[in-house]
Amino acid sequence: MTAPTVSVFGKVQLGYLVIETEKFSDWRRFGRDAIGMHLDETLPDVMRFRLDDNxxxxxxxxxxxxxxxALGWQLDDHATLDAIEARIKAHGVPVSEGSTEEAALRGVERLVRFPGPNGLAQEMYVKARKASEPLRLAVRCGFVTGEHGMGHVAIATKKPHQMRGYYSTVFDARLTDYIDETISGLKFKIRFLRVNERHHTVAIAAVNRLPINPIRTKIQHCNVQVAELDDMTASYQRVKELGFGIALSVGQHTNDRELSFYALSPSGFEWELGWNPIVVDETTWEPTTHQGISIWGHTPEGQTIIDIFDRFKAGAQSVLHAEYSVPALAGSGIADV
Structure with a gap:
């Protein structure tokens, strides 16, 4: 008889993102001067941003x-890492050890890597190294990280059931809720998954009943959270003053009630800066469906007809491109209920 699988839910958090770019000058201004993060550029061809002591x-x-x-996932302990690694290998999916240099660049002691949906590599580690240099932020009260992780990512996909199945298989992710929304004439269903009490760490966006993905990048947006509302509004002003695009103005979401805005990062994906989302109570939470992403605000800024056309063009072209879903870890996919 097979031993029951021990859940790793609550022992996982989003720890870092890896970005490939040629636009170091733009990212320096965006990350440090607009968003307000600590910049570290002590290594050639490498730039790092900090939110906290990591x-x-x-x-x-x-x-x-x-x-x-790549997405970096911090785990509570080595037993959790070993359990997830064994789970992945049991499904016939390869796991590789990151090099010492790769671990040092990410500020972790050791990492293992395995494939993820949409071509997004997944990396796991246990211990993050603490920086020796004092933290220098442009936000007065700092960013919210801690035991629930550094934020979340949203990913657009043509295979939402398989992607949801993947994160459930690997990290025992739980469904928090859904949002139905129409964007640029396309009807989307967005599924929100949590791996701890943070309302969501992965949001999965898919066009209803159409095998298209209008987003060029592997993530649609990433999110970081500030501790005080004044820091969010000050960052919004800095983004505009420095000439970076605003995708969505300040608004409040229907499901997690977070106040936020969305800027356009130099690499093309969106960057959400938010404040004060709700935290899930695991004893009482039940998934629901919300109509629309926002109670108020989050209106598009500066979007032209060319931008809309480019998005439709990307969606049409995506029909011709296969999307790798790591089927061995997606199971048969999880249908909506």
Whole structure:
């Protein structure tokens, strides 16, 4: 008889993102001067941003992709890492050890890597190194990280059931809720998954009943959270004053009630800066469906007809491109209920 699988839910958090870009000058101004993060650029062809005492929360490496290439997941202990690694290997999916240099760049002691949906590599580690240099932020009260992780990512996909199945298989992710929304004439269903009490760490966006993905980048947006509302509004002003695009103005979401805005990062994906989302109570939470992403605000700024056309063009072209879903870890996919 097979021993029951022990859940790793609550022992996982989003720890860092890896980004490939040639736009170091733009990212320096965006990350440090607009968003307000601590900048570390002591290594050649590498730029790192900090939100807290960890050495690295965003690793930028020089390259042509202009995209996020990997998600880093911090685990509570080595037993959790071993359990997830064994789970992945049991499904026939390869796991590789990151090099000492790769671990040092990410500010972790050791990492293992395995494939993820949509070409987004997944990396796991246990211990993050603490920086020796004092933290220098442009936000007065700092960013919210801690035991629930550094924020969240949203990913657009043509295979939402398989992607949801993947994160459930690997990290025992739970469904928090859904949002139905119409964007640029396309009807989307967005599924929100949590791996701890943070309302969501992965949001999965898919066009209803159409096998298209209008987003060029591997993530649609990433999110970081500030401790005080004044820091969010000040960052919004800095983004505009420095000439970076605003995708969505300040608004409040229907499901997690977070106040936020969305800026356009130099690499093309969106960057959400938010404040005060709700925290899930695991004893009482039940998934529901919300109509629309926002109670108020979050209106598009500066979007032209060319931007809309480009998005439709990307969606049409995506029909012709296969999307790798790591089927061995997606199971048969999880249908909506």
């Amino acid at each position: 050495e690295c929360r965003f690793l930028l490496q020089r390259g042509p992709a202009e995209d996020t290439t």
